[in-house]
Amino acid sequence: MRISRLALMAGALATVLFAGTAHAATVSAPAYKPALAKSPIYKTGKLGLETCEEQKLESGSVDEVRGYLDAVLDCLNAAWEPKIKKAGFAFSKPKFQVITKIGAPTGCGGYPAGAQALYCSLNNKITFLVTPGLVEEPGDLLPMVVIAHEYGHHIQQLTGMFKAMGGYSGKSEATFLDAVRRFELQAECLAGVFIGNVWHSLDRRQTEFDYIVKHGGTGLDLSAIGVKVKGWGEQTHGSAANIGRWLKRGFDTESAGGCNTWKAPKSQVS
Numbered sequence: 001m002r003i004s005r006l007a008l009m010a011g012a013l014a015t016v017l018f019a020g021t022a023h024a025a026t027v028s029a030p031a032y033k034p035a036l037a038k039s040p041i042y043k044t045g046k047l048g049l050e051t052c053e054e055q056k057l058e059s060g061s062v063d064e065v066r067g068y069l070d071a072v073l074d075c076l077n078a079a080w081e082p083k084i085k086k087a088g089f090a091f092s093k094p095k096f097q098v099i100t101k102i103g104a105p106t107g108c109g110g111y112p113a114g115a116q117a118l119y120c121s122l123n124n125k126i127t128f129l130v131t132p133g134l135v136e137e138p139g140d141l142l143p144m145v146v147i148a149h150e151y152g153h154h155i156q157q158l159t160g161m162f163k164a165m166g167g168y169s170g171k172s173e174a175t176f177l178d179a180v181r182r183f184e185l186q187a188e189c190l191a192g193v194f195i196g197n198v199w200h201s202l203d204r205r206q207t208e209f210d211y212i213v214k215h216g217g218t219g220l221d222l223s224a225i226g227v228k229v230k231g232w233g234e235q236t237h238g239s240a241a242n243i244g245r246w247l248k249r250g251f252d253t254e255s256a257g258g259c260n261t262w263k264a265p266k267s268q269v270s
C-alpha cells in the first residue's frame, strides 16, 4: 500500500505561546498543571454522537474538500459540544478556512511549508491546505483524521490547556519538548475518540484505520512549533509508533478520558 504524503506532514499547530527560548538542562519527569493532567474533560465519558454522514472524497478539488471537511466539522461540533459543556467550559465552534497556497494568512502568521493543516489559538481557526494530489485514492480517510486532530487542538483551547501550555515555553528544552509531545499526542488521541465513536456509521473497512495507525497517524509534521524549538517531527510529535498508539487508544475508548497523555510514562510519549 502506498504511504500517503499526507501522513508525513499533517497536523501542525501554531501559536505565539511557544515563542519562549529553550535552554538545555537536565529535568526529571514533570508533574503537569491540573489544567492539563486533571482536566474535567477526562470525566465526561464516551461521545454520544455515533452517527456522522461522511461524504465521498474523490477528486480532491478545493470545493469538494471544503464541502467534505465542513460536513465532518459539523459532526465534530455536535460530538464535542455536550462534552465541553459537561466539563464546565464554554463552547464555541472553531473557525475554518481552506487555502491553496503556502504563506496564506492564518491568524498565526503565514501558513508554513510542510504542514497539511494548522490550528491557530489566537483566533480559534483551523486552516487546511488543499494541494493537487491531496486525495490519492477515492475515499482517503486521512483528511478526516487530520481535521479531527486539529479539532483536538480546539478542544485543548476551549478547556484551557493551550493557555496552560504557555507556562512551559520558557522551561528547559527537554521539559518543553516533553510537554509539546504530550500536547500533540493528546490531539491525535482526541481525533481517535471521534473517529472511533462514529466509525460504524462510516462506510469503511477496519483495515483503512489500521493502516493509518500503523503508519503513525497524522504523522511527523513540520509544525510551526518546530520553527521555534529547532527540531521537527519526533521531537515535537512523538514517534510514529506512539502517534499510532494514541490514535488507537482514542479510537478504542471513544472518550477523552483515554487521552490523558500528561500522566503517561515517558516511553509512551517519546
Ligand SMILES: [Zn+2]
Residues within 6 Å of the ligand: 011, 012, 013, 149, 153, 184, 187
Ligand atoms: Zn497538532
